[in-house]
Amino acid sequence: MTWVHGGPDLLVALDHGGARLGSQIQDQLRAAIRERRLAPGERLPSTRRLAGLLGVSRGTVVDVYEQLSAEGYLESVVGSGTRVAAMPSAAPARGVRVAGAPAAASAPIAVDFEYGVPDLGSVPLADWSWAVSEATRTLPTAQLGDEDPAGSRHLREVVSAYHRRVRAGCAGGDDVVVVSGFRQGLTFALATLARHGVSRLGLEDPGPRDHGLIARRAGLDAVPVAVDEHGVDVGRLRASGARAVLLTPAHQCPTGVALAPARRRELIAWAEEVDGVILEDDYDAEFRYDRQPVGSLQGLDPDRVIALGSVSKTLAPALRLGWMLVPPRFVAGIVEEKRLSSRGAPALDQEALALLMETGRFDRHLRRVREIYRTRRDALAAEVERAFGPGRLRGLEAGCHTLLALPGGVSERAVAAGAAASGVRVSPLGDYRFEAGSADGVPPALVLGFGNVDEERIRRGIRIIADVVAREGAG
Ligand SMILES: Cc1ncc(COP(=O)(O)O)c(C=O)c1O
Numbered sequence: 001m002t003w004v005h006g007g008p009d010l011l012v013a014l015d016h017g018g019a020r021l022g023s024q025i026q027d028q029l030r031a032a033i034r035e036r037r038l039a040p041g042e043r044l045p046s047t048r049r050l051a052g053l054l055g056v057s058r059g060t061v062v063d064v065y066e067q068l069s070a071e072g073y074l075e076s077v078v079g080s081g082t083r084v085a086a087m088p089s090a091a092p093a094r095g096v097r098v099a100g101a102p103a104a105a106s107a108p109i110a111v112d113f114e115y116g117v118p119d120l121g122s123v124p125l126a127d128w129s130w131a132v133s134e135a136t137r138t139l140p141t142a143q144l145g146d147e148d149p150a151g152s153r154h155l156r157e158v159v160s161a162y163h164r165r166v167r168a169g170c171a172g173g174d175d176v177v178v179v180s181g182f183r184q185g186l187t188f189a190l191a192t193l194a195r196h197g198v199s200r201l202g203l204e205d206p207g208p209r210d211h212g213l214i215a216r217r218a219g220l221d222a223v224p225v226a227v228d229e230h231g232v233d234v235g236r237l238r239a240s241g242a243r244a245v246l247l248t249p250a251h252q253c254p255t256g257v258a259l260a261p262a263r264r265r266e267l268i269a270w271a272e273e274v275d276g277v278i279l280e281d282d283y284d285a286e287f288r289y290d291r292q293p294v295g296s297l298q299g300l301d302p303d304r305v306i307a308l309g310s311v312s313k314t315l316a317p318a319l320r321l322g323w324m325l326v327p328p329r330f331v332a333g334i335v336e337e338k339r340l341s342s343r344g345a346p347a348l349d350q351e352a353l354a355l356l357m358e359t360g361r362f363d364r365h366l367r368r369v370r371e372i373y374r375t376r377r378d379a380l381a382a383e384v385e386r387a388f389g390p391g392r393l394r395g396l397e398a399g400c401h402t403l404l405a406l407p408g409g410v411s412e413r414a415v416a417a418g419a420a421a422s423g424v425r426v427s428p429l430g431d432y433r434f435e436a437g438s439a440d441g442v443p444p445a446l447v448l449g450f451g452n453v454d455e456e457r458i459r460r461g462i463r464i465i466a467d468v469v470a471r472e473g474a475g
Contacts, residue, residue, distance in 0.1 A: 256395010
């Protein structure tokens with residue numbers, strides 16, 4: 001990359017009353033290079049610029065650069081200025097990764113069924129680039145100050161309309177808080193609930209990794225609530241004494257079941273009974289293939305459900321944008337958490353997302369990727385049936401992950417390890433259990449994320465897993 005003008009700034013502190021300004025500059029640059037505060041290849045300011053910055057003559061800086069070049073610390077390339085030379089013998093400073101150096105060695109992964117990754121090759125970068133430039137062109141500069149702590153008014157209105165239209169939600173713009181993804185929203189929600197006197201949170205078991213840890217860090221007592229083929233067991237939730245529960249009702253993570261209609265009603269009744277709160281993780285509801293859309297729980301009981309949405313599955317995790325639909329009594333508390341912690345998401349990105357959604361580009365993208373995921377899902381189902389016989393997959397009606405039930409007696413952990421040794425990454429279901437070992441007596445299974453794996457790799461990966469299972473079964 002070429003630097004646009006003059007070269008970068010550099011921290012050199014001179015004692016103008018002291019002796020030999022050139023020596024002072026030379027010593028400081030030499031030390032910075034030795035300690036790797038200036039890394040090999042890094043560009044130095046032009047002699048004119050550094051002289052101007054330090055208030056010395058240009059000749060002084062020219063002499064310094066010449067001396068350090070002679071010593072092997074710097075090198076000058078015509079047209080590309082002066083850079084720090086490669087110094088193979090110097091040890092990198094702690095915590096500094098030298099550009100170009102390989103990271104810690106890891107086994108090569110040829111097929112990655114890691115849960116939760118959307119098709120990164122399909123991220124609509126042209127649309128995003130359009131939206132960001134449109135946002136940059138049109139956002140009034142007055143909105144470039146500290147944003148409204150609840151988030152961009154424009155995005156909040158667009159999200160509430162989207163949620164009403166696509167998720168049968170029931171919230172206005174005033175009830176929406178923009179966050180930098182589900183996780184950030186979750187931490188705000190848990191802190192707010194704790195201040196409202198909630199001390200115990202029910203978590204799906206099996207359920208998303210880390211949620212127990214996040215809850216405990218928020219000072220809550222996290223308790224497991226079993227999930228069966230109809231979703232979370234509300235009887236057990238009632239017995240747990242929890243007054244709040246965190247759920248993935250549209251497509252349970254990781255089992256893939258949709259919360260059954262009777263359970264949804266039972267759950268809302270439970271919340272009324274205990275004056276409880278339901279945290280609805282609405283992370284991949286947009287992707288469903290051959291079942292009716294399931295509306296958001298938030299639409300059923302807007303006073304008791306906090307819904308959390310995110311673009312991590314629909315667009316890309318790296319965008320770090322999400323939203324919360326919040327019952328009015330919690331809005332101020334959640335906004336306060338956000339204001340105190342980080343003030344939240346970048347204004348231009350919020351505006352870009354609002355434009356993407358409002359102009360139909362977001363919906364168009366969803367239609368496109370839904371077809372890609374459907375094709376991948378079909379390839380996966382066909383290959384699994386070929387390799388393992390029928391009826392092995394769960395939760396394939398929606399989303400980008402599925403559960404592969406292994407033959408009884410095979411260790412899911414051993415299969416995952418054997419697959420990894422052959423370049424296939426996949427997680428055992430046990431990783432999603434509330435407590436290690438709580439899977440005892442439960443049939444072994446693997447969680448397969450297929451959003452970011454093309455059909456050819458899917459077929460190859462399943463064949464490798466089948467070979468490992470056959471070996472494990474025979475052993
Ligand atoms: C169960 C679940 N909820 C939520 C999310 C989204 O989280 P975030 O918006 O923090 O990226 C994910 C992403 O993988 C997920 O798997």
